[in-house]
Amino acid sequence: MTNAEILAAIRDGAMSDMTPQHIRNLRLHDTLSLLAFEPGLARAAWTPSEDFSIPGPGGFIFGGYVAAVTDAVAHFCMMTILEDGQVYSTADLRVSYFRPFTERRYGLEARIVTRTRTQTHMEVAFLNDAGAMAAKATLVQRLRDDGRAPRTRV
Numbered sequence: 001m002t003n004a005e006i007l008a009a010i011r012d013g014a015m016s017d018m019t020p021q022h023i024r025n026l027r028l029h030d031t032l033s034l035l036a037f038e039p040g041l042a043r044a045a046w047t048p049s050e051d052f053s054i055p056g057p058g059g060f061i062f063g064g065y066v067a068a069v070t071d072a073v074a075h076f077c078m079m080t081i082l083e084d085g086q087v088y089s090t091a092d093l094r095v096s097y098f099r100p101f102t103e104r105r106y107g108l109e110a111r112i113v114t115r116t117r118t119q120t121h122m123e124v125a126f127l128n129d130a131g132a133m134a135a136k137a138t139l140v141q142r143l144r145d146d147g148r149a150p151r152t153r154v
Contacts, residue, residue, distance in 0.1 A: 003079040007042075010034045010076070023072045027051075032069060034076055040112040042077040046126075047105050061101035069108070070095060070124045070137040077110035077122060078141055085145060088120070092140040099134045101126075106134060118143050 001009075011034045023029055027049065036043045052065040071090055078088055107127045114121045120141040126134040 003082055007034065007037050007076060007079055011037065020075065023075070026068050026072070028069060028072050032072060037076060037080050039080050040077065042073055042080065042110045044073050044076065044108045044110075045105065046108055048101065063095065063097065063101075066097075066101060066126070066135060067093060067095050067137070070126075070135075070139070073108045073110045073124055074122050074137075074139050074141070077112060077124075078120065081112065081115070081120070083145075086143060088141045088143050090139060091119070091142045093137060094139075095135055095137040097135045099128070099132065101134060103128050103134075105129055 023032070031047050031049050033045045034042065035045055046069055048061045048065070052062045054060045054062055071093060074090070074093075082088070105128075107129075108124060109127075110122060110124045112120055112122050120143060122139040122141065124137040124139065126136070128134050
C-alpha cells in the first residue's frame with residue numbers, strides 16, 4: 001500500500017486500523033481526524049481528551065499532549081512526501097503557545113516549509129473554532145534513504 005493510499009484510508013475512517021502504532025498508543029486515533037492531504041500539507045481536526053486536562057479551574061490541556069499531537073499531524077504531512085525506502089525521525093520540535101488549550105476542538109495544518117536531501121523543516125498551526133491561533137510548532141525531520149532510522153550526532 002502506498003503512503004497516499006494509507007492516508008486516504010485514515011481520512012476515510014480507518015484511523016484505528018491504518019494509523020501508525022505510536023499514534024494509537026497515545027490514543028490519538030480517538031481524538032484526531034485527518035481531513036485532507038496533498039504533497040507537503042496535511043489538515044486535521046483534534047478534539048482533546050479530557051483525560052489529558054490539568055486538574056483545576058479551566059481544564060487546560062497538558063502541553064506535552066499538544067506536542068504529541070503536533071508530531072502525529074507532522075507524521076501525516078511527512079507521509080505525503082516520503083519516497084519508497086525513505087524514513088525519518090524528528091530532530092527538533094518546538095511549540096509556541098499563544099492561548100490556553102481549553103476548547104474542545106482545534107483545526108490543525110501541517111505544512112512543509114523547506115526540504116533538503118537530509119532534512120525537512122515544517123510548521124504545524126493549531127486554530128480554535130474562531131480561527132485564532134492557539135499554538136504554532138516548528139519541526140525538523142531528519143531523512144534517510146536506506147530504511148534505517150536516522151542517527152543524531154552527539
